[in-house]
Amino acid sequence: MTVFDYKKEEAIGTVYSVDTGTVIVSVSDVEHLRSLQVNHLVALRSSKVGQHLVGLIDKITRKTLGESIEEGSEEDMLEGITIIENVIRVTLIGTLIDVVGSTPNVFRRTLETVPEIDADCFVLEGERLTKFMKSISKSVQEGKHPLSLGTYTIDEDAEAWLDGNKFFQRHAVIVGSTGSGKSWAVARILEQVAELPNANAILFDIHGEYAPIQGDGIQHLRIAGPGDLNGLKNLDDGIVFLPYWLLTYEEMLALLLDRSDQNAPNQAMVFAREVTTAKRTKLEQDNKTAILANFTVDSPVPYVLDSVMERLTFLNEERVEGARSGTTKAGDFNGKLSRFIQRLDAKRKDRRLTFLFGASECSMEYDWMPALCTRLLASTRQQDNGGVKIIDFSEVPSDILPLIIGLVARIVFSVQQWTPKEKRHPIGLVCDEAHLYIPARTESSAVSEAAVHIFERIAKEGRKYGVGLVIVSQRPSEVNRTVLSQCNNYIAMRLTNADDQGVVRRLLPDSLGGFSDLLPILDVGEALVVGDSSMLPTRIRFAKPTTEPASATIEFWDEWSKEKVAESITDAVEYMRRQSKV
Template sequence: MSELSFNEFDKIGSVIYVDTNQVLIEVEENEKISLLKVGSIVAIQTTRKFEFTIGLIDKVRRKANELLTLDNFMDEYDEDFEYEYVSSDIIQISLIGTYKTVDGDDKNIFKRGIDTFPQISHNCYSINGDNLNSFMNIIGDKVSSEKQLEIGTFAIDNSARAILDGDKFFQRHASILGSTGSGKSWCVANLIEEASKLNNPNMLIFDLHGEYKSLCEAENKYAEYYKIAGPGDLEKQDEKYVFLPYWLLNRDEMLSMILDRSDNNAPNQASRFTFHVRNLKEDTLKKENKSEVLNTFTVDSPIPFDIKDLVVKLKDDDTKKGIGANGREVKGEWEGKLTRFISRFETKILDKRYGFLFQPNSNTLKYEWLSILLCRLIGTNDEKKGIKIIDFSEVPSDVLPIVTGIIARLLFEVQIWMDEKERTPFAILCDEAHLYLPIKEDADNIQKQALWNFERIAKEGRKYGISLVVISQRPSDVSKTILSQCNNFLVLRLSNDRDKSVIKSLLPDALKGILDQLPILDIGEAIAVGDAILLPSRIKLKVPQLKPISATKDFWSEWDNKKVDNIAIAKAVENMRCQTKK
């Protein structure tokens, strides 16, 4: 691989200002200013012979200065001076790394961080032509072949592949952010497609709108499809329909759905609920002869029990009379205090929209059922793909945070309790994250339960082999705690000032200049920043082979060429009534 070499033609100018993040260069020849573009890469001479500081051009500006011509000066009171104008061309550069032609036994090394800052009057050179091609190859070759995650090409050099370090991308969590229609779904599909080329990929995609189902249906499919059971799926036995029975919820998750904290009897209701749930789980363990578990389990342990038995016990408490000192019946200790709680509870149980929670099939009451479920979600075998799409499209929005949180919590806890040597890493891709991972201050009781689970994964998941990829069109509405734990960002077009400011607040000052390009990115272009890529860059994303069902409708064309299908509307009405798609 050839090293970078510069000549007088490549020379832009010299340094006139330096701070810890930026450098100003005065361009020596006016003609060269037209060749410089925002986002271009430059190399700045340092005091070391074999070393250059690498930067990105943030701004290019020309300033006209007035010079007084003294030849026509007549006297100090004469105002008829003649002026001539000279231009001062300045470029502003953000410093991003260091290039060394020789570093010990190694040659042509580029790394993040600045070893030696430029000094005033040091020369600055543009990196283009053969130098640009060589430099992009240096960046790509820095990632070993087994770690390469190719996502597209560099915008400044379409012939150079944009390669991320796959290990670093998932090890330190990541975010894919961009406005609706900017190409996020294609970006996600690209990641999934690249992961599918590995021998044993392990990913779960939380699909809120069913748009990634197409990745599971083609002949060359590379993902398995699962769906949280909708109202029309409750009687189906196919394993692709996922039930999350009530007994998987911990105490706080369940109470957040059915307990009214403003009720004066809320403490009594929570107390009796907790008491009976624990006893019912204890009965199951005794029946299964699980003596070891029986000695250490808690009310939050995921142990199956029949919800009908719980309702019977609560109703018995609510109607049971007490016995007075003289043996006569008196009002019972819990009598009448659980009525409203039971009513809310039964309403949830009977609502088919929540059937995947409260009306699961009989198999879910088996003690070994949870192991089978988790093996399907994070286990692999020769017949199943390691990439799983989980369709949440029929989950009611009010319990969506609970449902996503249950799955995340179970996966996290399994990794915690698994022997360290036997753990295998997996990633959770959270599509439309703003819907269930909101800012904590804006979250209700149900959303806070999910937030706690995901924030714990964001802060501690790395050591247990769990990666989060947060995908959202509104980063300003996503938990700041979770975003702050992401060390890699693929940011597509964003124009909202609040969203842009959130992203800028998460990055070092030296990298904020590149984000000024966000509003002008084309569809399918992204700014890649983070540990997984050496050079923060504008990237043209690849088009995935299997495209998600997320294409933007061509309104004008379809209005001209396609009639409305009244039969389809009538069918949709029936689907709405049935709460399922047929």
């Protein structure tokens, strides 16, 4: 049964002019014109029998009759000339083929033919629309990788599916103003990822709001906070330490070096030398001869920071023999390292940085890193816990958040790169609140530089190594452009800010310009979905996730109307002092 069984008299108009991808249709009857709406779908008879072109209405115009008639012209002179007065502009988006082989109603995103002048144009509504939507959902399902988002706004009976392969392969962005429903959408997507038997994804949870999401296939990890200083908890309890030795030289400097210090170049140089020495000592102790030959200052090899500290202090105070015997003079670095040593010492003692400097003995072992990486990278079947890893970064100080998330992303990407091709298992990185740690270049600092660099790399090269990004942000205009421009799937929820709308508009294919005018008027939970993974650019309504993230919008007025509120301020002050809620 074909969906597009239109009869000639159902046509609302005929094709007046054709351009690549856009068509102007002249609508004869004003009544028809009134019933049309921007972003509704139309079907056009194609030059091939059994095919229809499908398009989105992006403009409806009605010209005032009479203007184009020359003054003094006689009525009968106009006979036979139609003045185009009611026109719609249609952006073509695909072709519906009645039958391919034995499959009826196959929708393709290609335009193999264009409509001919005077071809009939029909509206897609009512039952036909439902059937059409179902048939495109079916084509995605037949691709066997359905990811269900919710329903189509224009047809609530038809379920909206995405192609799960393409969604992660070609990176995705989810944008929308605060409270528009991004976190819920993320929960909805991850829930389905977790149901797959060999799922593998990491969610960077900045506010700890995904804690309620539980279930098979989901595991919660937390970056250690000041409360974990006693070192009793570790990876087995889901507590992640990221000891300082995982940081590269550049990352360490971003954390420790004050570039405005006139001695900064000396400090950096001495530090690199001493770290290399300390790493070599550790490798020698562990008898890692193969590694000794090739390691660099950046290699993730444990070293003892105390010994580096001792050397720096020694050099900072060193006096060497003077020109005349019996005299001494200041060594090369005497006094030049003071500020660096102070900063390093302050960081080491900073309880908020427990995860870097307060790691227990075992995380100083050479064999500790594979354990960490297994936790991060293993899929559901490869480890006991879930393959969807929700990492809570809420206790990481915001000033170094980019550095730490960048570090995790870098470890994941590097391990993936070094895994032989045939053994590589794809992994998705979901970056909630991405504007915080993948900022636009103009706003970057030494701390975010490292994160921006690694995420740009993943955006550009991730596809080859099976690393997919999902960038989630309320401020797309503050997110790194290179990263955004590599994303090929867009889920745009309500966006009110003009700069942010502009960014989304530029990302969308040119032909869909008009579609983005909907951005400010979308409802909570509604989204425009465009890209590789969806058959059709559509407006959809996200279904609620089974368990909702703890990101509820607070009902101010209702709360203020309550008789009693819980006593919490004293506790909060104490937590703030302790820098921990536990």
